[in-house]
Amino acid sequence: MTPLLRRLEALLFAAGRPLPEHELAAALGVRLLDLPALLDQYRAQLTDRGFELSVSEAGVTLLPAVDLQETVARALRRMPDRLTAPVLEVLAVVARYQPVDRSTIERIRGVRSDRSLAVLEEEGLIEVAGRGEGPGRPVLWRTTPEFLLRFGLKSLAELDSLWPDEA
Amino acid sequence: MEGQETFPPAADATRSLPLGASYPVQGQIFQGPLHLLVHLAERQDVDLRRIHVGQLVDEYLAVLRSQTELPLTEVGAFLALAGRLVRLKAEWDPQRLLPTSEDGQALLADLRQLQAIHALAERLAGRLRPLTTRPPWRPKPPLSERSRRRPEELVEAYRRLRRRVGPRPARLPTRLRHPPLAQLSAALEERLRKEGRFVLSLEELWPGERGATFLAALFLAQAGRAALQQEAPFAAVTLTYRRPGGP
Numbered sequence A: 001m002t003p004l005l006r007r008l009e010a011l012l013f014a015a016g017r018p019l020p021e022h023e024l025a026a027a028l029g030v031r032l033l034d035l036p037a038l039l040d041q042y043r044a045q046l047t048d049r050g051f052e053l054s055v056s057e058a059g060v061t062l063l064p065a066v067d068l069q070e071t072v073a074r075a076l077r078r079m080p081d082r083l084t085a086p087v088l089e090v091l092a093v094v095a096r097y098q099p100v101d102r103s104t105i106e107r108i109r110g111v112r113s114d115r116s117l118a119v120l121e122e123e124g125l126i127e128v129a130g131r132g133e134g135p136g137r138p139v140l141w142r143t144t145p146e147f148l149l150r151f152g153l154k155s156l157a158e159l160d161s162l163w164p165d166e167a
Numbered sequence B: 001m002e003g004q005e006t007f008p009p010a011a012d013a014t015r016s017l018p019l020g021a022s023y024p025v026q027g028q029i030f031q032g033p034l035h036l037l038v039h040l041a042e043r044q045d046v047d048l049r050r051i052h053v054g055q056l057v058d059e060y061l062a063v064l065r066s067q068t069e070l071p072l073t074e075v076g077a078f079l080a081l082a083g084r085l086v087r088l089k090a091e092w093d094p095q096r097l098l099p100t101s102e103d104g105q106a107l108l109a110d111l112r113q114l115q116a117i118h119a120l121a122e123r124l125a126g127r128l129r130p131l132t133t134r135p136p137w138r139p140k141p142p143l144s145e146r147s148r149r150r151p152e153e154l155v156e157a158y159r160r161l162r163r164r165v166g167p168r169p170a171r172l173p174t175r176l177r178h179p180p181l182a183q184l185s186a187a188l189e190e191r192l193r194k195e196g197r198f199v200l201s202l203e204e205l206w207p208g209e210r211g212a213t214f215l216a217a218l219f220l221a222q223a224g225r226a227a228l229q230q231e232a233p234f235a236a237v238t239l240t241y242r243r244p245g246g247p
Helices: A003-015 A021-028 A032-044 A066-075 A085-097 A102-109 A114-122 A145-150 A156-162 B002-006 B033-043 B053-066 B072-091 B102-127 B151-165 B181-195 B210-222
Strands: A051-056 A059-064 A126-131 A139-143 B197-200 B226-230 B237-241
Touching (some): A003 A021, A021 A032, A032 A051, A051 A145, A059 A066, A059 A145, A085 A102, A102 A114, A102 A139, A114 A126, B033 B053, B033 B072, B033 B102, B072 B102, B181 B197, B181 B210, B181 B226, B181 B237, B197 B210, B210 B226
Antiparallel strands (some): B226 B237
C-alpha cells in the first residue's frame, strides 16, 4: 500500500464519521478531481476485508462489510429493532416528500405520527430542516446523511429508483 | 349484476373475503383506516387503478362490524372513513369502474399514495444496515428528549447558568416620568369642578406626556366624574364635569 493510501486509511479509520470529499482531499493534500481515482485504488485493495468503503453524499467513510453487518450489530447489541414498519413508513414519507411537516405526514398516513418522528430523530435519520410558512409555522423534517449510510444510498436521487413505477 | 358483467373487476378482485371475517385491527397491524383499506385492496390483489368500489366498501364495513374492541379514540377515524365510503358507493356509477366524484377520486389518490409509500418503506427495509460508522459519532438527543427534563434538572441547569454568567443584576429602580395616575386625575377633576367644561389639551397635566393626560381623563370617565366627547376622529376632546350622584 502506498504512503498516500495508508494516510487515507488512517484518516477514515480515525475520523469515526463520514468525511466530506473536499475535507478529505485537503487533509491528504490532493486535488478534489484526483480523489475518486484514489478512492478506487483503495477500494480495490479492500477485497475480502471486514469493512468496505462507502462513498455517498454523506461523505466518505469505512463501514462494516454488508455480509458482516448483522453479526457485528448483534455482537455490539446495536440491532435496529426500533425501526418498525410504521416508523419506516414515516421515514419513507419524509424521504419522498422532504422537507415535510408532521401534518402532511399524518394526512398521507391517516394516523398520528409524532412517536415515529421522535424515534427517527433519536436514531439520527431525520432532522429539522426549518419551519414552514403555514399556520403555526410547523417544523419541517428532512433526512440526514446518516439516512444515506443506513440504507446504502449514494444520494437522495437514488430514492427515485425505489419508488414504485405505477405510483 | 349488469354492472359487474359490463365491467368485470380486475383479475383477482372476485376472490373476496367472506363478509364478517375477523381481522386483527390493532395498532401494530393497521395503524388507521387508510391502512386497513389499502390492506383489503392488496389482499384482494385489487389494482387501485381498476378498483371495484362496491366490493371494497362492503368488505371494509364488514371488517368494521366485526371489530368490537377498537379503542374509542380510534373508532371515530374508522367510522369517518366508513361514512365517506358509503357515500362513495351510493354515488358510484356501475357503468364506470372508477368513482367519478371528486371525493372518490381524492380517496383513491390517497390510497395509491399510501400504497406507494408502503412499497418504498419495504424496499428501504430491505436495504437497512444495522451499522454505519463507529462510535463516537452519535446522533444528537432529540428536541423532544431535551424538553422532557424534570423540574429539578431545570433548576440545576439554571444554577449552572447563574454560576457561569454571574449573579443576577439588581433590579433597576422604576422611575415614573410623571406623577401617579390618581394624582393626575385628581388635578384634572379639580379643574373640571371649577370650570365645568373645557377642551382637553393632551399636554394639560404633564408636558411631553400626552398619554398620561388622556389616561387621567379616561380614568375620570370610568369613575363617572366626567363625560368625554369628540366630534370626529382626531378632533379635540371636550370634557364635561359630572357631579357625584348627578345625571
